[in-house]
Amino acid sequence: MHLFKVSLLGLNVVSAVNGYTTEFDASTYAKADVVNVDVAIIGGGATGTYAAITLRDLGKSVIVVEKQGELGGHTETYIDPATGTAIDYGVQRYENTSVATKYFDRLGVTYNGSPMPSYTNATVYTDFTTGKPLTNFTPSFNFGPYITQLERYPFLEWTKDLAAPVDPDLYSSFGDFLVKYSLQDVAYSIYMFSSTAMLQLPTLNVISNVGLKELGVHTTAIGVVSEKGNHIIYINALKVLQKSVLLSSTVTSARRNSYGSQLVVSTPTGKKLINAKQLLITIPPTAKNLAPFVLDTKENSILSHFVAEGLWPGIVKISGLPAGVTYKNAAPETLYNLPTAPAINSLTPTAIEGFYRFYMFNAEPMPYAQARAKTLASIKAFADAVTGVSTEPELIEFASHTPWYSKFPSEAIKNGTWHELYKLQGYRNTWYAGMEIVLGSVALWNYTSTLIPEIVAKL
Numbered sequence: 001m002h003l004f005k006v007s008l009l010g011l012n013v014v015s016a017v018n019g020y021t022t023e024f025d026a027s028t029y030a031k032a033d034v035v036n037v038d039v040a041i042i043g044g045g046a047t048g049t050y051a052a053i054t055l056r057d058l059g060k061s062v063i064v065v066e067k068q069g070e071l072g073g074h075t076e077t078y079i080d081p082a083t084g085t086a087i088d089y090g091v092q093r094y095e096n097t098s099v100a101t102k103y104f105d106r107l108g109v110t111y112n113g114s115p116m117p118s119y120t121n122a123t124v125y126t127d128f129t130t131g132k133p134l135t136n137f138t139p140s141f142n143f144g145p146y147i148t149q150l151e152r153y154p155f156l157e158w159t160k161d162l163a164a165p166v167d168p169d170l171y172s173s174f175g176d177f178l179v180k181y182s183l184q185d186v187a188y189s190i191y192m193f194s195s196t197a198m199l200q201l202p203t204l205n206v207i208s209n210v211g212l213k214e215l216g217v218h219t220t221a222i223g224v225v226s227e228k229g230n231h232i233i234y235i236n237a238l239k240v241l242q243k244s245v246l247l248s249s250t251v252t253s254a255r256r257n258s259y260g261s262q263l264v265v266s267t268p269t270g271k272k273l274i275n276a277k278q279l280l281i282t283i284p285p286t287a288k289n290l291a292p293f294v295l296d297t298k299e300n301s302i303l304s305h306f307v308a309e310g311l312w313p314g315i316v317k318i319s320g321l322p323a324g325v326t327y328k329n330a331a332p333e334t335l336y337n338l339p340t341a342p343a344i345n346s347l348t349p350t351a352i353e354g355f356y357r358f359y360m361f362n363a364e365p366m367p368y369a370q371a372r373a374k375t376l377a378s379i380k381a382f383a384d385a386v387t388g389v390s391t392e393p394e395l396i397e398f399a400s401h402t403p404w405y406s407k408f409p410s411e412a413i414k415n416g417t418w419h420e421l422y423k424l425q426g427y428r429n430t431w432y433a434g435m436e437i438v439l440g441s442v443a444l445w446n447y448t449s450t451l452i453p454e455i456v457a458k459l
Contacts, residue, residue, distance in 0.1 A: 024255055024262045026273055033272045037061040038459050040263055040276035042251060045073020046091075046441040047282040047433045049237045050103060051448050052244065057106070058456060063274055064245045065265055070231075071238050071245065075441070077229035078315050078397045080352055086229035087350045089315050089357050089397055092116055095213055095442040096220045099449050107236040110225040119349040121324035125337075128329040128344060128378060131385020137330060137337060140185040143215055149181055149207070150217075156208045158438060158446060164416030171413040174206040175199035175335075187336035192328065195309055195404075196341040197363035202410045209405065209439050246272070254293045256428045263292075278455050282434045284308065284403045298427070302420045305412040306436060308403030310342070310362035312371045315396040316379055317355055320387040324349055327382070342366070342374055347382075355396065365402045372398050406436040431455055 022028045039055055041048045044066030052062045064071075076090030093116055094100050104111050125134045150156075153170075162170065169177060178184050178199075191198055193210040213219050226232035238245060249267040256262075256279065263274040283289050285303050295303060321327075328346040330337040339345070342362035350357055360375045376395055383391040408417050425431050433448050 023253060023264050023271075024273065026275075029271070029273050033270065035063050035272060035274045037063045037274065037276050039063075039278045039280055039455060040065065040261060040274050041280045041282065043073070043282035043434065044068070044071040044234075044245060044247075045282060045434075046075065047444045047448050048073075048280070049234060049241075050445045051280055051282070051433065051452060052241055053103070053106065053237055054449065054452055055456070056241065056244065058452075060456065060459065062241075062244050063276070064241065065249050065251055065263070065274075066245060066247050067250050069248050070234065071247075072231055072234035074313075074401050075230050075234060076313065076397070076399050077231035079228070080355075083352065084227060085351050086227060086231075087315060087352065087355065087357070088229045088231075089313050090399065090401075091230055091441055093221045093223070095440070096222045097442055097446060099445050100222065100442045103445060104224075104233070107233060107240070109233055109236060111222045112225055113220070114223045116221075116223060117351070119324060119351060120326040123326045123328060125330040126327045126382070126386070127332050128327075128339065128382045129331075131382055132332075134330050134332055134337065139188040139330075139337075141189050143186055143189070145181065146183050146186055146190070147212070147215065147217055149177075149183070150212050150215075153207065154212070156204075156211055157213055158443065159422075160204065160208060160418045160437070161422045162204075162413065162416065163419035164414070166414055166416060168414075170204040171202045171410040173199065173410075174201050174203045177203040177206075184336065188330065188338065191336070191338050192345060195311075195361040195363070196339055196343050196345075197309060197361075199335070199338070200363075201407075202413055204413055205405075205407045213440065213443070251292045256293065256430060258429070260429055277429065277459050279430045280455065281430065281432050284406050284434060285432065285436055286403055286406070293430070296428070299424065302417060302424055305408050305417055306406040307409055308365060308406045310360075310365045310371060311401040311404035312360040312368075312375060312398060313358070313401060314360070314375070314398040315350070315355055315357055316347070317394040317396055318347070318379065318383050318391060319354055320389065320391060321347075321354070321356075321383065323353055327386075342371070342378075344375065344378055344382075347379070365404075368400050368402075371400070371402070404435075405439060406434075425451070426454065426458060429458065 026034045038060040039062045041064045044064045049071050052064050055062050074090045078087045198206050224230045251263050252266050253264045260277040261279040265272045326348045329339045331339045344358050347356040379393045
């Protein structure tokens, strides 16, 4: 066992480790490759970017480590090279809150009260495996009784801090919840906001996804106005943050203690050493993602419970379909007409004729190449059946939001694991703020705005 001394933002820290390693030794790096900051942020999606801008405006130094080549996470925009038309195929809408509008104003993003243009003039509920429309099928959109149940849990719009004993309705299956409260008639309509696996999921995991804000209760939506689509938010944010962002970069190893964190980061120009007083993790809390941070027993006992689904959004070009028709996937013989996973939930026309937005869902993650192949095969089978000829659909964009919506299973919810996660905030100078906490960009900004004062207080 060796002792080593690390200069961490002016603090001399003495730690003990098994086996000396030079990767945390600043003297082995070029001066330009050692970064000392108040807060290191892992992930440059909605949460990480918002946190970086907000902390910077508070006069704090930050560094954002983002594995992709751009900021934005699930906010994805396709720009048609022929026409310059922007199609948002990731994040679609933003709730009209003071946090959102203040953030847009800060970044110089123009917005209005028209969240999403529609290019649909007809909707056809179709079995995507045969291409045949379902006859005598009209899903109900009478969400009133469902909203009545949602209003029992208004706090889920901003927190899942549930200590034991937890309401049994929240950890029972959503399928049982639908039956218990006679909500079967809106099951299909709820699925269009959720996933094919929703009946087996704990109720908490569905209603915190398809909640009051998704149904437009107590809120209105705003839309971004830009020829760059919603991605303009992150284009402008990068202009502000500049060198405080490491793109195409990942943390390969980390050391955390009561003084702060040291992170070894692989970047396109080589390794960098980051010394940070506080660490904010906004990426999905999977075992693979968290492995470099070497969780201790306490952290692992909470974070190891997370499970996730698979979600792949994209844009496909299909010739021969009637213009202006949205096709929604509905199975003729399953309970509530829900498609069997993996499944595409719908094909929605866009501003470019023949281009359709879609989401591919699966009950669990799968490799990108496999998901892409299944998606293309499913769309081709559908298009061939509808048009009556052999088609050649072209995937214009295919993105991965997998792992999608990390969540706790029923037993963990019952045991109050969510409460334990919230108690973990700040432990080992590490904080968590991502889709596992709340869903939706604005909800994440709202939550992060409450977390930042706590982070700052520990600097």
